[in-house]
Amino acid sequence: xxxxxxxxxxxxxxxxxxxxxxxxxxxxxxxxxxxxxxxxxxxxxxxxxxxxxxxxxxxxxxxxxxxxxxxxxxxxxxxxxxxxxxxxxxxxxxxxxxxxxxxxxxxxxxxxxxxxxxxxxxxxxxxxxxxxxxxxxxxxxxxxxxxxxxxxxxxxxxxxxxxxxxxxxxxxxxxxxxxxxxxxxxxxxxxxxxxxxxxxxxxxxxxxxxxxxxxxxxxxxxxxxxxxxxxxxxxxxxxxxxxxxxxxxxxxxxxxxxxxxxxxxxxxxxxxxxxxxxxxxxxxxxxxxxxxxxxxxxxxxxxxxxxxxxxxxxxxxxxxxxxxxxxxxxxxxxxxxxxxxxxxxxxxxxxxxxxxxxxxxxxxxxxxxxxxxxxxxxxxxxxxxxxxxxxxxxxxxxxxxxxxxxxxxxxxxxxxxxxxxxxxxxxxxxxx
Amino acid sequence: xxxxxxxxxxxxxxxxxxxxxxxxxxxxxxxxxxxxxxxxxxxxxxxxxxxxxxxxxxxxxxxxxxxxxxxxxxxxxxxxxxxxxxxxxxxxxxxxxxxxxxxxxxxxxxxxxxxxxxxxxxxxxxxxxxxxxxxxxxxxxxxxxxxxxxxxxxxxxxxxxxxxxxxxxxxxxxxxxxxxxxxxxxxxxxxxxxxxxxxxxxxxxxxxxxxxxxxxxxxxxxxxxxxxxxxxxxxxxxxxxxxxxxxxxxxxxxxxxxxxxxxxxxxxxxxxxxxxxxxxxxxxxxxxxxxxxxxxxxxxxxxxxxxxxxxxxxxxxxxxxxxxxxxxxxxxxxxxxxxxx
Numbered sequence: 006x007x008x009x010x011x012x013x014x015x016x017x018x019x020x021x022x023x024x025x026x027x028x029x030x031x032x033x034x035x036x037x038x039x040x041x042x043x044x045x046x047x048x049x050x051x052x053x054x055x056x057x058x059x060x061x062x063x064x065x066x067x068x069x070x071x072x073x074x075x076x077x078x079x080x081x082x083x084x085x086x087x088x089x090x091x092x093x094x095x096x097x098x099x100x101x102x103x104x105x106x107x108x109x110x111x112x113x114x115x116x117x118x119x120x121x122x123x124x125x126x127x128x129x130x131x132x133x134x135x136x137x138x139x140x141x142x143x144x145x146x147x148x149x150x151x152x153x154x155x156x157x158x159x160x161x162x163x164x165x166x167x168x169x170x171x172x173x174x175x176x177x178x179x180x181x182x183x184x185x186x187x188x189x190x191x192x193x194x195x196x197x198x199x200x201x202x203x204x205x206x207x208x209x210x211x212x213x214x215x216x217x218x219x220x221x222x223x224x225x226x227x228x229x230x231x232x233x234x235x236x237x238x239x240x241x242x243x244x245x246x247x248x249x250x251x252x253x254x255x256x257x258x259x260x261x262x263x264x265x266x267x268x269x270x271x272x273x274x275x276x277x278x279x280x281x282x283x284x285x286x287x288x289x290x291x292x293x294x295x296x297x298x299x300x301x302x303x304x305x306x307x308x309x310x311x312x313x314x315x316x317x318x319x320x321x322x323x324x325x326x327x328x329x330x331x332x333x334x335x336x337x338x339x340x341x342x343x344x345x346x347x348x349x350x351x352x353x354x355x356x357x358x359x360x361x362x363x364x365x366x367x368x369x370x371x372x373x374x375x376x377x378x379x380x381x382x383x384x385x386x387x388x389x390x391x392x393x394x395x396x397x398x399x400x401x402x403x404x405x406x407x408x409x410x411x412x413x414x415x416x417x418x419x420x421x422x423x424x425x426x427x428x429x430x431x432x433x434x435x436x437x
Numbered sequence: 438x439x440x441x442x443x444x445x446x447x448x449x450x451x452x453x454x455x456x457x458x459x460x461x462x463x464x465x466x467x468x469x470x471x472x473x474x475x476x477x478x479x480x481x482x483x484x485x486x487x488x489x490x491x492x493x494x495x496x497x498x499x500x501x502x503x504x505x506x507x508x509x510x511x512x513x514x515x516x517x518x519x520x521x522x523x524x525x526x527x528x529x530x531x532x533x534x535x536x537x538x539x540x541x542x543x544x545x546x547x548x549x550x551x552x553x554x555x556x557x558x559x560x561x562x563x564x565x566x567x568x569x570x571x572x573x574x575x576x577x578x579x580x581x582x583x584x585x586x587x588x589x590x591x592x593x594x595x596x597x598x599x600x601x602x603x604x605x606x607x608x609x610x611x612x613x614x615x616x617x618x619x620x621x622x623x624x625x626x627x628x629x630x631x632x633x634x635x636x637x638x639x640x641x642x643x644x645x646x647x648x649x650x651x652x653x654x655x656x657x658x659x660x661x662x663x664x665x666x667x668x669x670x671x672x673x674x675x676x677x678x679x680x681x682x683x684x685x686x687x688x689x690x691x692x693x694x695x696x697x698x699x700x701x702x703x704x705x706x707x708x709x710x711x712x713x714x715x716x717x718x719x720x721x722x723x724x725x726x727x728x729x730x731x732x733x734x735x736x737x738x739x740x741x742x743x744x745x746x747x748x749x750x751x752x753x754x755x756x757x758x759x760x761x762x763x764x765x766x767x768x769x770x771x772x773x774x775x776x777x778x
Contacts, residue, residue, distance in 0.1 A: 208629050210625050210629075271616055272618040274618065275616075279622060283626065318629060320625070323621075347628040347629050349624045349625045350621075351621050360608040361562050361606075363641035365640075368640050369640075373640060374624050374625070374635060374636050375637060375640075376617050376621045376624055376637050377617075378617045379610045422617065425617035425620075426617070426618070427616060427617060428613045428616050429610055429611070429613070429617075430612075430617070430620075431608040431609060431637070431638075432608065432609065433606045434563070434609040435595035435597055435602070436595050
């Protein structure tokens with residue numbers, strides 16, 4: 006008797022039930038109605054409670070406020086798949102099970118943001134109004150800022166862990182308030198990478214996403230575990246929507262990819278947008294960014310092999326971090342081109358304040374197609390603001406956090422988003 | 438009629454050569470020297486209202502000299518400043534480039550002219566520079582190019598390679614219509630469509646140097662070199678601590694070691710406390726003499742070469758490399774150890 010392969014009429018897909026957040030408030034209970042998200046500070050604090058934290062404070066700041074958030078750590082979009090999280094943030098809130106199917110509720114327009122001192126964290130600034138606000142994804146969102154005081158004697162690693170778990174749990178808890186609400190939008194996401202995701206005859210284009218994995222406070226977690234020692238692997242893009250990738254990387258503010266940006270992976274979104282029209286979304290490959298050269302070579306070679314095995318015709322390669330991470334993009338671009346796969350890299354330029362220096366620290370040798378995410382050295386002027394969250398001072402300048410100041414773009418959270426969130430680029434300016 | 442101020446050096450102003458290189462800045466009405474021909478080319482639309490001149494040594498001496506020059510320039514309230522042509526003259530090119538950079542910072546439209554290989558070119562930053570010939574015998578063509586650039590700038594045009602523009606063109610931040618991810622996917626599709634040229638970032642050009650063939654160090658003269666700015670204690674050659682424009686050669690003949698107090702590092706990029714406590718930490722003469730004694734190296738070169746590698750422009754660093762290679766080859770040195778900090 007021959008085996009019978011049953012092809013489901015419709016492969017399981019992920020649906021996003023989107024609930025827009027247009028206003029926020031503090032109240033006695035946590036609720037969501039008519040676009041207003043109300044948060045109970047007491048409940049939020051109990052969700053965040055941890056032996057490593059002496060105290061926590063939660064404060065809303067919204068677009069248009071004369072406010073600045075400094076020392077920004079991770080930012081998370083509230084999402085849930087059901088009561089108790091329902092499998093969201095696998096490996097953190099529940100068992101590390103593959104997700105990316107069923108319905109995920111999204112509170113679009115709100116984030117939970119941790120802000121304060123951690124070792125190795127570099128000063129990261131978000132403006133809530135003025136011309137710099139739009140350079141960060143947080144500048145146009147309602148942010149529930151979590152400030153904290155570490156418990157006496159608590160190791161910093163425990164403080165970091167407590168914040169990560171607490172912020173994720175709080176984000177899931179907030180999203181649960183919308184479980185019974187009628188969504189504003191229902192987004193059916195395409196299945197990709199084989200099965201009914203295959204679109205015959207169209208070029209297969211995928212994403213290669215490097216995660217900066219360089220030890221404590223500069224690490225990225227996949228299914229709840231550090232990805233530092235992993236080899237590149239395919240990940241279902243729906244898993245990224247469901248929080249399988251969580252950031253614990255606090256270096257390079259303008260060049261970082263917080264959990265929020267992974268949840269809304271810009272390259273995945275761009276590929277989904279054209280899937281079935283003029284390309285077939287071939288899949289998402291995630292890769293660590295090791296620090297030593299031999300490991301970088303190994304990871305690049307493996308990433309190219311995974312892409313080849315998955316039948317990629319082209320790939321968009323992205324990074325997280327500074328010049329060191331340029332090498333991770335360039336090595337992969339060259340390895341992909343050598344395997345006959347067209348490679349495009351997203352780079353932030355590091356060309357000096359006047360934009361005349363070499364733009365890329367480690368350019369590819371054979372690949373040539375690069376997209377610019379702006380020049381991280383370009384100077385910005387920030388106005389004085391009424392209120393600052395996250396700290397009293399801006400670390401780099403030893404100025405009050407509310408003061409007017411001049412800073413390089415490098416300090417603005419996600420301003421040169423290497424995952425492709427932003428609209429900054431660079432062009433030659435013959436007249437300086 | 439647009440008001441133009443012209444910057445030139447003491448030589449082209451007719452004051453004198455090397456002996457007059459210390460001449461401080463001064464301002465004279467109307468065109469001077471090459472400015473006369475430039476005025477003919479710019480007439481009748483534009484007028485050279487004044488010429489600011491300065492000796493090359495004085496102009497290259499530091500930021501104060503450029504400030505003095507710019508004060509004189511500003512007094513004439515120019516619509517545009519023109520500097521040079523400096524041809525391949527290093528200090529003159531440096532002065533023109535720095536004046537152009539200062540004018541740009543002050544919001545004064547400017548164009549300088551020099552040869553593409555002038556070591557000063559990089560100092561212009563993103564300020565416009567157009568190509569000149571190698572030497573004054575190319576004055577006529579060089580002024581034609583420069584005059585055309587002046588006219589273009591005063592007509593509101595941007596200077597490009599078509600105008601003979603050389604040097605760095607600044608890349609400034611712009612806001613694109615789409616996010617970077619969307620543009621990257623579009624670029625991938627363009628590449629799959631056969632476009633292998635499309636990119637938003639030009640590939641930076643770094644020199645790749647093929648290593649020389651190995652030598653047997655026991656049979657050759659070996660030099661020790663450093664960018665650690667280790668010099669005799671009184672720094673007789675006035676090596677700069679940062680953004681060096683020069684390198685120096687000091688004898689090692691008869692020296693077995695470098696005693697603390699007699700040598701010091703003037704490097705501005707690190708704490709020199711430990712280098713000065715034991716100068717061999719920067720220039721390992723003690724170890725080199727030992728190797729020489731044991732025959733591990735044939736002979737130690739009788740001098741060492743030194744500069745300060747701290748914010749040094751790529752242009753100057755390249756020039757030092759060329760000059761060092763020539764100097765060492767001339768001395769029949771076949772291997773060298775360059776220490777860095």
